[in-house]
Amino acid sequence: MSNSKLYKGSLATIILKLLSQQDKMYGYEITQKVKGLTKGELNITEGALYPALHKLEAEGVLEVEVVRVDNRLRKYYKLTEKGKIETVSKLAELEEYIKNMQVLFNPKFGLE
Amino acid sequence: MSNSKLYKGSLATIILKLLSQQDKMYGYEITQKVKGLTKGELNITEGALYPALHKLEAEGVLEVEVVRVDNRLRKYYKLTEKGKIETVSKLAELEEYIKNMQVLFNPKFGLE
DNA sequence: CTTATATACATAAATAATTTAGGTATGTTT
DNA sequence: AAACATACCTAAATTATTTATGTATATAAG
Secondary structure, three states: OOOOHHHOOOHHHHHHHHHHHHOOEEHHHHHHHHHHHOOOOOOOOHHHHHHHHHHHHHOOOEEEEEEEEOOEEEEEEEEOHHHHHHHHHHHHHHHHHHHHHHHHHOHHHHOO | OOOOHHHOOOHHHHHHHHHHHHOOEEHHHHHHHHHHHOOOOOOOOHHHHHHHHHHHHHOOOEEEEEEEEOOEEEEEEEEOHHHHHHHHHHHHHHHHHHHHHHHHHOHHHHOO
């Protein structure tokens, strides 16, 4: 995530959102997906991603399935039931955040 | 800023934006303005605000003028020339951030 | 064949932004 | 007299991240 300081705090939300659309993904796949969708503008660093995935797993938000492909390991993550609920609330938080930024940055909207 | 983790990294941008619309403001006024505009949803904590103001001042982005009002101190901050340039780039960064979040969260937009 | 690049995981130390929890002091309202 | 609002401040702890490594296999390029 080595671009803008603004991304701080959004990593978990991004992971959850991607997993709500794709059933299961592994870490490296997530970095590539994000890089692709943002045309290279947002690069999730591994040092941020793996600890974040481990934390979400420890919280019971994600569950993991290890698969060996081409003699290399992949750890597929998917949302648990708790994770689906958590995703909804994280997405609501993001929407709130963006709305608040809009009223701060386009004061017209805030006036009524 | 004791609401959502998402605000991390946006505090300086918020301060600069407010000062680009209002010439000069003091710390407490900034907290009240933000609280008002966001209907109480975003509360900047003093522990975040004051160090942020001091840092921006140290960087030459803000300049300060101390005024005594009703026997109480107020430190008015305003943008320097450097600060005006910095504001433009911070706002551009925020727009980039929001665009990237849109392609991540509304994948339709990313497809062409 | 050997070097570079891509795939795939991981962790530890350092940095940065913030929260939490204090502290000082004056003015106003109950 | 107490509570609340105004107005500043800082230090310790927490948290998320960057930066810098490390391991290992597969594939492409020279």
